[in-house]
Amino acid sequence: MWRKVALERLRKAGYKITPQRLKLLDVLERIGRSHPSLREVHEAVKEEFPTISFSTLYSNVMVLRDLGLVELLHLGSETRVEVNVSPHVNVISGRRVRDLDDPELVREIERKVGGRVRFVNVVLEDEV
């Protein structure tokens, strides 16, 4: 579903459809909800397209971001890619991120902070 939308939007915006881009869409459709880092996305794409360079991957992720197809979030020292673009909650414990789709909660937060929420990161205490 996301892949289809993404492809359509790339076309509409006049971007060329290269094999590198197609593989990137495949990979993000498959693992995007696990919030992979750029490096992890690169590794995953290399499985299917071993010669893709980091720089190509990087610039393509930026294209997707510019088109509003992915969200980037910064966790520790790394940039994570997120396919869920609707306002939602990321629950973060350590390196783990899980999505919580709770429009109710998002709406309440919007009411309290006064502004349109892009996303919410809830950082939990490390379990001991």
Added chain:
Amino acid sequence: MWRKVALERLRKAGYKITPQRLKLLDVLERIGRSHPSLREVHEAVKEEFPTISFSTLYSNVMVLRDLGLVELLHLGSETRVEVNVSPHVNVISGRRVRDLDDPELVREIERKVGGRVRFVNVVLEDEV
């Protein structure tokens, strides 16, 4: 207040009280609630102690973090220092961060995500 607690805790933990550390406490007491980046904290401390190196500043901030006296958060490419250590909400728009102390909201989020919240970052849509 925070400064006093911090100094006490440094002493208790057996750390030496150096002029560099005292200036750092001064600065964080003063500007800590603006969530300065490490670089900004360094600049601010240099105003009062021009010879302090980034590396000294850095390791002292890490000491404060280890003692639970500051929280570090990663925003874009930079590390921000936060003096507010109780579970709370950071409202982020662009490079700006403001604190929202709303224990009610934090408690509700904790209930929904199931876990002890360290802090919550609410990232807002960029204003156009």
Added chain:
DNA sequence: GAGTAATTAGTAATAATTTCTAATTAGAAA
């Protein structure tokens, strides 16, 4: 006041992102 381990400043190393460029290629037009 001396001794000692912690701290400091300066520098080097690392890690992740971002930029740059020559060669290649997707897609439009002939």
Added chain:
DNA sequence: TTTCTAATTAGAAATTATTACTAATTACTC
């Protein structure tokens, strides 16, 4: 289909921020 051209790619280099290392200095104990 073939040609043309601007967009895209791979690889390398530059940048940026953080983290690690080390010799010299210093805060604190006795």
